[in-house]
Amino acid sequence: MPLATSKTGQRTLILLLLVLLGSGFLATSLVSYHAALASIRDGIVNTELPLTSDNVYSEIQKDLVRPVLIASMMARDTFVRDWVMAGEQDVEQMTRYLREVQEHYGAVTSFFVSEQSHTYYQAKGVLKRVSPTEPRDAWYFRVRDLQAPYEINVDVDLANKDRLTVFINYRVFDYQQRFIGATGVGLTVDAVVQLIDAYQQRYGRSVYFVDGNGRIALTGASGGPQGASVGQTLGELPGLQDLPAQLPQNGNFTYEERGRDHFLNVRFIPELNWYLFVDKQENGAVAGIRMSLYLNLLICLLVTALVLGMVSIALRRHRARIAALATTDTLTTLTNRRGFELLANQAIQEARRNQSPLCALLLDLDQFKQLNDNHGHLAGDEVLRGFAALLQGDLRQSDIICRWGGEEFILLLKDSAPEQARQLAEKVRRHTERTRFEHAGTELRVTVSIGLAELHAGDALDQLIGRADRALYRAKQSGRNRLCEENT
Numbered sequence: 129m130p131l132a133t134s135k136t137g138q139r140t141l142i143l144l145l146l147v148l149l150g151s152g153f154l155a156t157s158l159v160s161y162h163a164a165l166a167s168i169r170d171g172i173v174n175t176e177l178p179l180t181s182d183n184v185y186s187e188i189q190k191d192l193v194r195p196v197l198i199a200s201m202m203a204r205d206t207f208v209r210d211w212v213m214a215g216e217q218d219v220e221q222m223t224r225y226l227r228e229v230q231e232h233y234g235a236v237t238s239f240f241v242s243e244q245s246h247t248y249y250q251a252k253g254v255l256k257r258v259s260p261t262e263p264r265d266a267w268y269f270r271v272r273d274l275q276a277p278y279e280i281n282v283d284v285d286l287a288n289k290d291r292l293t294v295f296i297n298y299r300v301f302d303y304q305q306r307f308i309g310a311t312g313v314g315l316t317v318d319a320v321v322q323l324i325d326a327y328q329q330r331y332g333r334s335v336y337f338v339d340g341n342g343r344i345a346l347t348g349a350s351g352g353p354q355g356a357s358v359g360q361t362l363g364e365l366p367g368l369q370d371l372p373a374q375l376p377q378n379g380n381f382t383y384e385e386r387g388r389d390h391f392l393n394v395r396f397i398p399e400l401n402w403y404l405f406v407d408k409q410e411n412g413a414v415a416g417i418r419m420s421l422y423l424n425l426l427i428c429l430l431v432t433a434l435v436l437g438m439v440s441i442a443l444r445r446h447r448a449r450i451a452a453l454a455t456t457d458t459l460t461t462l463t464n465r466r467g468f469e470l471l472a473n474q475a476i477q478e479a480r481r482n483q484s485p486l487c488a489l490l491l492d493l494d495q496f497k498q499l500n501d502n503h504g505h506l507a508g509d510e511v512l513r514g515f516a517a518l519l520q521g522d523l524r525q526s527d528i529i530c531r532w533g534g535e536e537f538i539l540l541l542k543d544s545a546p547e548q549a550r551q552l553a554e555k556v557r558r559h560t561e562r563t564r565f566e567h568a569g570t571e572l573r574v575t576v577s578i579g580l581a582e583l584h585a586g587d588a589l590d591q592l593i594g595r596a597d598r599a600l601y602r603a604k605q606s607g608r609n610r611l612c613e614e615n616t
Contacts, residue, residue: 602614
């Protein structure tokens with residue numbers, strides 16, 4: 129009996145070890161398989177597609193930033209404001225101005241609508257008078273009531289045979305910040321379609337835009353998902369019927385159509401009030417890897433880890449590069465407007481916390497358009513780069529310097545009382561006046577007008593800059609090449 133019991137115990141132990149080892153290997157294999165499969169899908173959904181979406185979004189912003197800056201320049205142009213305030217006397221002056229903007233910047237249209245007369249001026253002349261009862265004019269009255277300085281919308285262009293156009297509509301104010309009209313430029317939707325085709329070719333993904341109602345708003349030349357055309361709703365497409373009700377600000381989804389799995393990344397584009405869809409078809413990639421995982425689990429795990437590591441490194445580098453591009457002016461390498469606003473708001477908070485003075489200088493190169501007209505834009509670019517270098521040489525490391533737009537620059541001087549700011553401004557003005565900028569063997573000279581304002585208690589950034597802008601305007605009106613200070 130003891131022998132039988134011993135043999136039974138051995139067999140039980142061997143069977144138990146076999147079950148334990150078999151279960152362990154099986155469990156390890158299953159866990160590794162599902163982990164690898166989940167990792168691959170996670171890489172596609174949470175890394176590859178969002179990375180492509182980030183790239184496309186960045187390029188869309190880049191392609192739209194230039195016309196936005198043009199519209200901003202038009203809205204701040206003293207000619208536009210002075211012409212309106214003078215009573216809109218000479219229509220040819222405005223149409224010539226709009227024509228020059230359109231031709232110089234390659235826009236398909238440029239316009240100005242007056243709040244006083246409701247006249248719609250276009251590069252070809254007076255187009256019409258806008259009316260609140262005319263549905264096609266609803267955009268103007270919407271823009272008039274905007275809180276934001278501008279909007280981007282897609283609409284038909286009456287001046288160009290109702291071609292579908294992407295408009296940048298910018299609000300215009302007089303020098304007392306009263307609304308006096310709307311101005312801007314337009315891009316043809318055809319040009320945006322070409323951009324989408326370029327994105328799809330570059331990234332190997334399907335890219336299209338959907339409005340808030342789940343209706344396809346814009347696609348490449350070959351159409352949207354499953355060849356869908358503009359105007360169709362997602363609810364009409366196999367596998368996407370439930371998606372309109374789930375549209376978030378951003379999100380990842382998977383769906384199936386005709387036996388094919390798709391991975392989808394959705395990003396809300398606030399500039400357009402649309403959703404950006406980046407769609408990748410599985411194409412059997414996961415199925416092939418599933419078979420290889422059974423055959424060689426260790427190799428697949430190593431490869432997966434390596435791929436994820438490389439993607440992670442590429443993502444970090446890409447984010448660092450995008451962050452630098454998003455806050456740096458490419459021509460002068462100075463901080464751009466977006467980066468300046470981040471730094472300036474921090475500086476204002478520090479000044480309030482430490483009860484230290486803070487001053488802003490708004491600088492504008494005098495007669496810069498004439499320099500461009502006489503010597504060419506390459507010469508103008510050389511002067512802008514040289515002036516930026518001159519400013520950097522005259523400032524402290526703690527001061528914030530930004531190319532505000534065109535030939536305008538802004539300086540934020542930390543721990544600087546108005547007297548110190550005046551001294552620095554005069555130093556910059558004299559230095560600019562004495563400096564010769566060389567281009568193609570020609571010495572170019574410019575002067576600079578400067579507006580100074582000190583941060584007051586309770587000031588927001590736009591209030592500080594607004595006072596500096598008014599001071600700059602006085603400097604321009606007083607003969608240029610001088611410093612004026614706004615005290616109120």
